[in-house]
Amino acid sequence: MKKTGTLTFFCGKMGAGKSTESKAISIEKNAVLISEDSWLSVHYPDQIKTFDDYLKFSSMIKPFIKSHVKNILKTGTDVVLDFPANTVNQRRWFKQLCVDIECEHELVFIDLSNDKCLLQIAKRRLEQPERAQFDNEAMFNHVTKFFEAPLDSEELNIVHVLDDV
Numbered sequence: 119m120k121k122t123g124t125l126t127f128f129c130g131k132m133g134a135g136k137s138t139e140s141k142a143i144s145i146e147k148n149a150v151l152i153s154e155d156s157w158l159s160v161h162y163p164d165q166i167k168t169f170d171d172y173l174k175f176s177s178m179i180k181p182f183i184k185s186h187v188k189n190i191l192k193t194g195t196d197v198v199l200d201f202p203a204n205t206v207n208q209r210r211w212f213k214q215l216c217v218d219i220e221c222e223h224e225l226v227f228i229d230l231s232n233d234k235c236l237l238q239i240a241k242r243r244l245e246q247p248e249r250a251q252f253d254n255e256a257m258f259n260h261v262t263k264f265f266e267a268p269l270d271s272e273e274l275n276i277v278h279v280l281d282d283v
Contacts, residue, residue: 121194122191122192122194122219122220122221122222123149123190123191123192123193123194123195123196123197123221124147124149124191124196124197124221124222124223124224125187125191125196125197125199125212125215125216125221125222125223125224126140126143126147126149126196126197126198126199126223126224126225126226127198127199127201127203127212127223127224127225127226128140128199128200128201128202128203128225128226128227128228129202129203129204129209129225129226129227129228129267129268130204130226130227130228130229130230131204131230131232131235131258131261131262131265132235132239132257132258132261132262133230133234133235133236133237133238133239133242133253133258134228134229134230134234134235134238135228135230135238136200136202136226136228137153137155137200139226139228139279140153140198140199140200141200143198143226144198147196147198148196149195149196149197149198150190150195150196150197150198151197151198151200152183152186152187152197152198152199152200152201153200153201154176154179154199154200154201154202155200157179157183158172158175158176158179161175161179162175167251169257169260169261176201180211183199183201184211184215187199187215188215188218188219191219191221192219199212203225203268204264204265204266205264205265205266206266206269206272209225209268209272209274210272212225213272213273213274222275223274223275224275224276224277225268225274225275225276225277226276226277226279227267227268227276227277227278227279228279229267229278229279229280229281230281231281232258232262234281235258236255236258239253239254239255239258
């Protein structure tokens, strides 16, 4: 039986650098990179105006993404998913995907302080002004209320990246 690929996914507060790290890891592993932001902007252009809109449209693409990723992993190709795994329920979705096809996984937990995340959000807002509507302190504070750091009880293969400041 052919070996399945490995799924890499990310946990970290808004602004922690998950997208930046996902790009680097996909290059390092020669893996397929699938970005939630890219999929949402193509499938639902100009339709995501609020956090609730994001939740709605994100959940709508998940069944297709799950099927697509499983098919790629079954070929033996590694996949890097730039989708948030910031709650227990989100991580359960990723883990079930791996259980379904018996593939390995890696959760990269980027553990940065709120201050460092906010600094990175401010920098990103300057570099990508089109993101200013969502990349702000109020949205960070709202989204961070839902953040749950991964627990040992979740039985995930965690690569823990600590804040170096």
